[in-house]
Amino acid sequence: MSAEEMVQIRLEDRCYPVSKRKLIEQSDYFRALYRSGMREALSQEAGGPEVQQLRGLSAPGLRLVLDFINAGGAREGWLLGPRGEKGGGAAEDEEMDEVSLLSELVEAASFLQVTSLLQLLLSQVRLTNCLELYRLAQVYGLPDLQEACLRFMVIHFHEVLCKPQFHLLGSPAQASGDVSLKQRLREGRMTGTPVLVALGDFLGGPLAPHPYQGEPPSMLRYEEMTERWFPLANNLPPDLVNVRGYGSAILDNYLFIVGGYRITSQEISAAHSYNPSTNEWLQVASMNQKRSNFKLVAVNSKLYAIGGQAVSNVECYNPEQDAWNFVAPLPNPLAEFSACECKGKIYVIGGYTTRDRNMNILQYCPSSDIWTLFETCDVHIRKQQMVSVEETIYIVGGCLHELGPNRRSSQSEDMLTVQSYNTVTRQWLYLKENTSKSGLNLTCALHNDGIYIMSRDVTLSTSLEHRVFLKYNIFSDSWEAFRRFPAFGHNLLVSSLYLPNKAET
Amino acid sequence: MEESMEEEEGGSYEAMMDDQNHNNWEAAVDGFRQPPPPPPPPSSIPAPAREPPGGQLLAVPAVSVDRKGHKEGLPMGPSPPPEANGVIMMLKSCDAAAAVAKAVPAPTPSSTININTSTSKFLMNVITIEDYKSTYWPKLDGAIDQLLTQSPGDYIPISYEQIYSCVYKCVCQQHSEQMYSDLIKKITNHLERVSKELQASPPDVYIERFNVALGQYMGALQSIVPLFIYMNKFYIETKLNRDLKDDLIKLFTEHVAEKHIYSLMPLLLEAQSTPFQVTPSTMANIVKGLYTLRPEWVQMAPTLFSKFIPNILPPALESELSEYAAQDQKLQRELVQNGFLRQVVFFLSRQNISISSGHFGAAGEGGQGSS
Numbered sequence: 001m002s003a004e005e006m007v008q009i010r011l012e013d014r015c016y017p018v019s020k021r022k023l024i025e026q027s028d029y030f031r032a033l034y035r036s037g038m039r040e041a042l043s044q045e046a047g048g049p050e051v052q053q054l055r056g057l058s059a060p061g062l063r064l065v066l067d068f069i070n071a072g073g074a075r076e077g078w079l080l081g082p083r084g085e086k087g088g089g090a091a092e093d094e095e096m097d098e099v100s101l102l103s104e105l106v107e108a109a110s111f112l113q114v115t116s117l118l119q120l121l122l123s124q125v126r127l128t129n130c131l132e133l134y135r136l137a138q139v140y141g142l143p144d145l146q147e148a149c150l151r152f153m154v155i156h157f158h159e160v161l162c163k164p165q166f167h168l169l170g171s172p173a174q175a176s177g178d179v180s181l182k183q184r185l186r187e188g189r190m191t192g193t194p195v196l197v198a199l200g201d202f203l204g205g206p207l208a209p210h211p212y213q214g215e216p217p218s219m220l221r222y223e224e225m226t227e228r229w230f231p232l233a234n235n236l237p238p239d240l241v242n243v244r245g246y247g248s249a250i251l252d253n254y255l256f257i258v259g260g261y262r263i264t265s266q267e268i269s270a271a272h273s274y275n276p277s278t279n280e281w282l283q284v285a286s287m288n289q290k291r292s293n294f295k296l297v298a299v300n301s302k303l304y305a306i307g308g309q310a311v312s313n314v315e316c317y318n319p320e321q322d323a324w325n326f327v328a329p330l331p332n333p334l335a336e337f338s339a340c341e342c343k344g345k346i347y348v349i350g351g352y353t354t355r356d357r358n359m360n361i362l363q364y365c366p367s368s369d370i371w372t373l374f375e376t377c378d379v380h381i382r383k384q385q386m387v388s389v390e391e392t393i394y395i396v397g398g399c400l401h402e403l404g405p406n407r408r409s410s411q412s413e414d415m416l417t418v419q420s421y422n423t424v425t426r427q428w429l430y431l432k433e434n435t436s437k438s439g440l441n442l443t444c445a446l447h448n449d450g451i452y453i454m455s456r457d458v459t460l461s462t463s464l465e466h467r468v469f470l471k472y473n474i475f476s477d478s479w480e481a482f483r484r485f486p487a488f489g490h491n492l493l494v495s496s497l498y499l500p501n502k503a504e505t
Numbered sequence: 506m507e508e509s510m511e512e513e514e515g516g517s518y519e520a521m522m523d524d525q526n527h528n529n530w531e532a533a534v535d536g537f538r539q540p541p542p543p544p545p546p547p548s549s550i551p552a553p554a555r556e557p558p559g560g561q562l563l564a565v566p567a568v569s570v571d572r573k574g575h576k577e578g579l580p581m582g583p584s585p586p587p588e589a590n591g592v593i594m595m596l597k598s599c600d601a602a603a604a605v606a607k608a609v610p611a612p613t614p615s616s617t618i619n620i621n622t623s624t625s626k627f628l629m630n631v632i633t634i635e636d637y638k639s640t641y642w643p644k645l646d647g648a649i650d651q652l653l654t655q656s657p658g659d660y661i662p663i664s665y666e667q668i669y670s671c672v673y674k675c676v677c678q679q680h681s682e683q684m685y686s687d688l689i690k691k692i693t694n695h696l697e698r699v700s701k702e703l704q705a706s707p708p709d710v711y712i713e714r715f716n717v718a719l720g721q722y723m724g725a726l727q728s729i730v731p732l733f734i735y736m737n738k739f740y741i742e743t744k745l746n747r748d749l750k751d752d753l754i755k756l757f758t759e760h761v762a763e764k765h766i767y768s769l770m771p772l773l774l775e776a777q778s779t780p781f782q783v784t785p786s787t788m789a790n791i792v793k794g795l796y797t798l799r800p801e802w803v804q805m806a807p808t809l810f811s812k813f814i815p816n817i818l819p820p821a822l823e824s825e826l827s828e829y830a831a832q833d834q835k836l837q838r839e840l841v842q843n844g845f846l847r848q849v850v851f852f853l854s855r856q857n858i859s860i861s862s863g864h865f866g867a868a869g870e871g872g873q874g875s876s
Contacts, residue, residue: 028734028738029734032665032669032731032732032734033665035731036665036727037661037727038661039661039662039663039664039665040665040666042660053666055666055670056627107627111627111673111735113734113735139677141676141681141738141739141743143743
């Protein structure tokens with residue numbers, strides 16, 4: 001092989017030899033330089049320079065880029081930094097080193113316009129470097145990299161959100177009118193296909209409506225077109241199997257399962273979140289209080305764990321800190337109550353206090369951290385489920401008990417009903433009933449244009465259990481029944497999540 | 506070596522290049538190599554962004570707030586504030602955040618990007634719009650002047666690295682938009698001057714001068730475009746979806762070529778029929794140049810263009826002769842309408858290129874009819 005023409009690149013006091021051919025091939029800076037006809041483009045004989053002087057770059061960054069160029073560009077298995085990704089336990093110093101090396105690398109690659117190296121960075125976005133790469137992409141004007149970082153951060157939103165650097169990067173320095181990064185990511189979470197997901201300790205066996213190989217899955221998704229349930233690739237984490245009375249809520253398209261009790265032992269405080277974007281469960285900070293049969297409600301990007309068995313305290317989970325903090329408690333412990341968010345406030349309705357029926361509607365305002373008696377009702381309700389649309393709360397199922405003289409008679413108290421309560425006009429509407437079904441023991445979720453309800457129904461005469469899967473359409477005020485119940489099992493939870501579009505196959 | 510890099514023929518130019526930032530980089534190397542400020546300790550302390558209770562500004566519907574007191578039920582009252590520990594921790598963390606904020610230079614209002622944590626020597630010094638106007642643009646302006654006015658093939662004493670670095674810094678510090686508009690403005694002014702000078706040229710040197718102007722400009726672009734590739738890639742291509750070279754060529758088309766094409770073309774046609782009036786290489790340069798600027802101009806003199814540019818004319822078909830004739834007539838009409846009737850008459854009467862006198866007669870009628 002004939003000797004390649006080498007170029008000496010000089011930075012500060014050091015020279016780095018690089019093949020001129022590779023340099024021109026990989027670096028738009030040098031390609032343009034040699035084409036420009038300027039001083040440095042000339043050969044030495046023609047009065048050109050002996051070395052190509054560079055200024056302002058960092059030596060480690062330049063060295064990495066020149067190594068890349070000398071190696072002939074992108075190669076299989078190229079990893080950023082010596083370690084690539086090594087899980088979460090990396091020491092903070094090491095992470096800072098990686099971060100500063102990264103910025104030096106990106107700067108040198110941007111300055112010298114080594115496009116293939118910049119392109120390669122798109123596949124190197126990690127939890128440890130995504131914020132830094134995002135910042136660098138903004139500084140050096142690399143829209144592809146910026147997009148890749150945004151995509152990554154949308155997928156790993158809560159993990160990124162609780163990084164301390166997030167707040168340094170994030171908000172106030174942004175120009176006015178700019179949507180904050182947090183806001184952009186949050187909006188990014190709400191993309192994909194809304195899908196009904198069912199969780200539970202499903203029983204396998206011949207009675208299951210669909211054949212499963214091996215262990216029955218504990219997470220299913222519903223395909224509306226074919227009206228069939230399919231297993232999700234992931235299952236409940238072992239910690240959550242056989243946990244009852246937990247609280248669940250969706251925050252930023254993460255499904256949180258918090259607290260509860262195990263049949264064999266006592267209450268727990270652990271909290272897990274399911275991320276549909278990665279199809280993974282994460283364990284997050286545990287509550288300060290062990291609790292079960294409580295309500296978990298998402299308001300203003302935070303979660304509130306309200307009450308529980310003989311518990312009146314309330315605590316708030318902020319994903320930005322991955323921590324729970326106590327806030328104003330309920331005036332009394334409540335049992336068999338329900339709660340939901342509506343227009344930025346929490347409403348608690350029904351159940352029992354330690355002494356009596358709870359006839360009060362309580363309202364919690366997160367910004368002032370105050371519980372208020374909102375209104376007193378005429379009808380007692382317990383064990384209902386609640387969802388809200390705009391200023392209307394829908395009360396699904398439960399056991400109704402009218403007090404006072406004008407009570408309706410001859411009415412099964414636990415039939416499946418849907419009522420609405422308007423928090424602005426304070427008007428109750430008795431919307432729909434389904435006398436053959438029980439309103440106890442149901443799980444429901446707001447999904448598309450209706451409330452999807454799953455219920456276990458026990459016919460007393462035969463003591464046979466059968467299952468109901470139906471939808472209450474809130475616009476047409478009508479029932480729609482579906483044939484396919486996910487599977488026989490217990491401890492069922494239905495919720496609506498955005499699944500990544502690729503899962504729709 | 507270093508000396509060869511620093512020695513400089515155009516003394517005044519080098520003085521301009523010696524900007525404060527270059528000096529700062531060298532002096533500040535050690536000072537600025539420290540890593541970015543450490544983040545506040547994790548999890549044990551609430552992050553600085555934590556708002557105290559009540560600090561959130563929620564869009565609370567007025568109704569629900571108003572009604573709070575109207576109902577018989579008393580408000581259940583504010584709960585005790587979060588445990589004292591929590592507050593202290595919060596304050597501490599706020600202090601920590603403030604300390605971090607103090608440790609880094611304050612961003613300028615003009616910068617939309619927080620580059621506080623940058624270790625980059627390039628970006629250590631914030632370039633304000635005033636800095637850009639007083640230091641950076643004049644440097645670029647001088648270099649562009651030099652490139653625009655030198656003859657093709659001249660030795661260019663400008664350092665690529667220095668001008669490129671200057672462009673690079675301005676782009677990274679968000680001055681692309683200003684720089685792009687300055688560049689376009691500058692080149693437009695230059696080309697308008699060129700065009701005026703051409704207009705004042707006597708006919709006997711007109712073609713040659715046009716050729717020089719075109720050659721000089723295209724030669725200058727050979728250097729100007731590479732100098733601005735950083736702005737091209739990270740601003741013009743990505744934000745404007747255009748290309749700098751195309752934009753700059755278009756400027757010549759608009760400000761020079763279009764203004765002169767109707768004077769130039771008859772002269773070219775004449776010169777072409779008069780041996781040795783202009784050198785064949787000048788002719789070739791101009792024709793090729795015009796073709797690069799606007800391929801449609803071929804239609805003004807297809808035969809002339811086809812002599813220098815291969816395959817621009819489809820093989821002539823006998824069946825389409827009448828169509829060719831019609832095209833020629835249309836072009837003639839356009840020329841006539843543009844006020845060059847006399848020249849056209851004069852020159853074309855001496856031409857025998859592709860336009861017969863019969864065609865011309867038709868064109869003349871068309872021109873009169875439409876006027």
